[in-house]
Amino acid sequence: NAGVTQTPKFQVLKTGQSMTLQCAQDMNHNSMYWYRQDPGMGLRLIYYSASEGTTDKGEVPNGYNVSRLNKREFSLRLESAAPSQTSVYFCASSEVAGLYNEQFFGPGTRLTVL
Amino acid sequence: AQSVTQLGSHVSVSEGALVLLRCNYSSSVPPYLFWYVQYPNQGLQLLLKYTTGATLVKGINGFEAEFKKSETSFHLTKPSAHMSDAAEYFCDVGGSNYKLTFGKGTLLTVNP
Numbered sequence: 001n002a003g004v005t006q007t008p009k010f011q012v013l014k015t016g017q018s019m020t021l022q023c024a025q026d027m028n029h030n031s032m033y034w035y036r037q038d039p040g041m042g043l044r045l046i047y048y049s050a051s052e053g054t055t056d057k058g059e060v061p062n063g064y065n066v067s068r069l070n071k072r073e074f075s076l077r078l079e080s081a082a083p084s085q086t087s088v089y090f091c092a093s094s095e096v097a098g099l100y101n102e103q104f105f106g107p108g109t110r111l112t113v114l
Numbered sequence: 115a116q117s118v119t120q121l122g123s124h125v126s127v128s129e130g131a132l133v134l135l136r137c138n139y140s141s142s143v144p145p146y147l148f149w150y151v152q153y154p155n156q157g158l159q160l161l162l163k164y165t166t167g168a169t170l171v172k173g174i175n176g177f178e179a180e181f182k183k184s185e186t187s188f189h190l191t192k193p194s195a196h197m198s199d200a201a202e203y204f205c206d207v208g209g210s211n212y213k214l215t216f217g218k219g220t221l222l223t224v225n226p
Contacts, residue, residue, distance in 0.1 A: 004157070040123070042204065042218035043158075090157055101208040102148065105157035 023091030
């Protein structure tokens with residue numbers, strides 16, 4: 001039982017390049033999330049998917065797109081990377097929508113945009 | 115709407131001393147409160163959570179937190195700090211939607 005996995009672990013991009021961050025969970029969770037973590041800012045929600053087939057914007061969605069490929073996988077795409085997107089990205093999942101919303105996190109992807 | 119305020123972005127204690135990390139929240143619905151811990155270069159993991167019932171919640175690694183509705187607080191404590199407790203701690207509130215609202219985090223340093 002791997003939990004939440006993310007690939008890649010590290011990535012360096014040049015401004016304007018594109019890339020997709022991959023996330024998968026094996027806990028049969030319905031909801032999945034993408035966060036970015038920046039020093040002094042805590043975690044900020046980029047996008048989330050409450051259930052398979054749905055996606056919604058979070059707090060900081062500009063410059064990103066997401067795809068809920070199936071129940072297990074939720075990818076985050078940067079179409080044209082900017083230095084402001086240098087951050088650590090975390091994927092998370094939770095069992096069901098609702099108030100008991102404990103989330104399980106992946107190990108993160110460290111992205112640098114030059 | 116929910117929000118979380120963590121008082122103190124950095125807390126430093128000596129090994130064996132009391133750990134107290136402060137969290138205040140606001141919520142328009144009965145809150146569900148969480149503390150997560152993030153060790154260096156890792157993702158977050160759940161320490162403990164309050165949903166309903168007993169207001170003193172015990173978590174992993176000897177941590178506990180008390181929900182005080184009158185003070186809108188959910189402070190995290192541990193009687194005796196260990197070097198392995200050095201990490202960043204996040205307080206979070208879940209509300210009537212799918213999302214958690216995270217505090218900005220408190221970095222705990224434990225000095226030998």
